[in-house]
Structure formats: C-alpha cells, structure tokens
Amino acid sequence: MTAHIEAVTGRYLHLELEGLVNRIYFEEAGQGIPLVCLHTAGSDARQFRGLLNDAAVTENYRVIAFDMPWHGKSSPPVGWEREEYQLTTKRYTNMIMAFCRALALDRPVVMGCSIGGRIVYNLALEHADELGALIGLQAGAYVERYYDSSWLHRPDVHGGEVCAGVVSGLVSPLAPEPHRWETLWHYMQSGPGVFKGDLHFYQVEGDIRDRIGAIDTSTCPLYLLTGEYDYSCSPEDTRAAAARIPGAEVVIMEGLGHFPMSENPDRFGEYVRPVLDEIRERLST
C-alpha cells in the first residue's frame, strides 16, 4: 500500500461580506510571499492542487486558494434559497480584498484564472498599492456571449453534466486525461445556477475594456498568461488587452487551455515558476 499526506492544510474563515457572515473554505501551503489564487467560474480552489503541492513554489510563497462563497466547500450566505446568485465586479473585488485583510496578508500577489483573470484588471485599477503583483491567467477584458447560459440552470438538463459539457472543449486536447477529468469533475459538482451566476460577471456585467488603459504597472506589476487552446479568452484577446496596458507582460502557453493550473499542472508550472521568480526578485528590491 502506498499512502502519503500532502503538506496542504484547509481551514474555514468566517467573514462578513455585504452584511452577512460567510463561511469560507481556504487551503494553503508554503511560506513567504502570500500568493492568493482565484479559481474559475463554476469551479473551486481544487484547481490549484498542483501549485499547492509544488515544492519549488511553496519554498518561497505562501500559496493560498479559497473557494468563493457558493463554491466548493464554502457555503452560500444565509437566505441563499431566496436569491438568484450573480457575481458582480464590486462583489468580487470586495470579497478578495476582505479575504486578504482578514488573513492580514502584507501586499499579497494575486493570481486569478478566467473570471479571476478578469478581476485582476479591476484589482490593478483599484487596489494596486495594496498588492505585490498581479497575475491574470486566461484574462480577457471582455467576451461576447457565444452561447446561451440559461442552459446551465434548468430542470430538464442536469446542471453538473451540462456545465462540464460546456467547458470540456476549454480543456486543451493535449491535457493529460486524469487532469482533464478532474477539472471537469469540479464543474460537475458546482451548485445549481452557480456557474451561470459567475458568467453574469464574465459575459455581461464585467466588461472592463474601457478602463484597462488606466492600469499603472509601475505600482503593481501585471503578468498575463494565456493557453493557446482557450477560445473563451484566446491569446488574441489577451494580446488585445495587453496592448492597452503599458508594462503588462504576456506569456502564451503552448498546449494549454482555459484551466492551465488544473488541466496540466506540470506544464503550467514550467510557465508560472519563472514569473514567480521574477516577481520575488522585483519585490526584494
């Protein structure tokens, strides 16, 4: 028999957001510069299992990944049964900053994927002086709606199955099968309407194209890493955003899709470790 216990630990934080106490689950590993990781729409922090277990990263970074309220092991707030869940720019930004303050993180690096990549732009605009650096994975400033998200939450279609079905092509065809299916499993487990509610921010409310030109990367460095097989935030979308942000660094990740840290952790590690090394150097000077 083989068995081992990971160095990752998980705890619950009780955090007041919008006047309601939320029970928020987070995992962490390592020590050093705080690195807060934001999962994609309709998934949870398990997407960062590879990074949390990457000794070359945790040697210098305290990697922290939390499940947003309604996601993973974080509960929805009291009264959820009477609410249609919808993520907004304000809600998302406040949640991230409240989480960082509650853990008393000193100028954390924030890395988010997809919706997490989108919110990175807003963090750069509104909270650059409180953050060490920002990393947007699969970060576009906007995506036009190319499918009807109401299919994701209706009683005659299984929510978990259809969420996985909708995103399955966002995983690169080159992703190792175990990681592809683990990534889809997280989508299959999301609560009713949660993925759709996150997409309200991603496809409707969170269009940030008009504002990104004001991002000042001299206050807070910004890195944009995008997988070549992503069609939701394609390399062209990332390059288009970066072209309007002086100093933004772009890395196109070959063979990766929309969920780089989850669909192919080893390959993603090869791309993100040099970025993290560079950030560590910049922060030390």
Added chain:
Amino acid sequence: MLERLGEIVNGDEALVRRGKYFSDTFMIEVGETQYLIEIRQGRIESVATGPFVMRSWTFSIRATEDVWRKFWEKLPPPGYHDIFALLRKGRIALDGELQPLMANLLYVKEVIAAPRKLEAVA
C-alpha cells in the same frame, strides 16, 4: 468518416453508457452533404447520407467541409477542437430542438469527435 461512426462508438462501452438515455436522430451537415445519425440508448443505429426525402431530425450541426476537416484532425488546431470553439468563431450553426443536445452534451460531443480516432482503428 461519419459512415464508420458505429464501429467506433458502439465499441466504446463507457461512451455508450454515457449516452444510455439518448435516443434521437440528429443531422450533421458537411458542406452540402447531409448525414442523419440515428442513436438508440447511446448506440449508433444508422448513419444515412442525404439527400433525404421527408426525413425528420431533432437538431442539426452544420459547418463547411474545411471546418469539419480541421475538426476531425487527430490533433485539431486551436479554435477547431470543439463545437463551442467553433461557435465562438461563428464557424458552426446549431439549430433545432437543442434540449436533447444540451442534456447529453458530453456524450454528443464525444460522438461527433469520434472520427478523430479512425486512424487508430484503421
């Protein structure tokens, strides 16, 4: 390509199980050529090639020959590897009653991508 769907899909026990509750006929249009794929409980019953006279189908997936050729490559290029990728770029049309498609999306996606495995079968 599509004529041989049966041998690939029906031999894949896990795929047939995924489609256990899918019994329907849908159309794939490759350029000007229409194919009707009839499926019963996850197994391909028949693949008919048009033109058709008064045949019914539930939903259709239409694209040009060039798009499908890239889609069916063993390693399709980015943007051609999934029907939703094709949708984002406006390279495909999904029409008809879409509920059976959306309720069985992982299954149907795997069925229409099955010709990618043909080289290995041949």
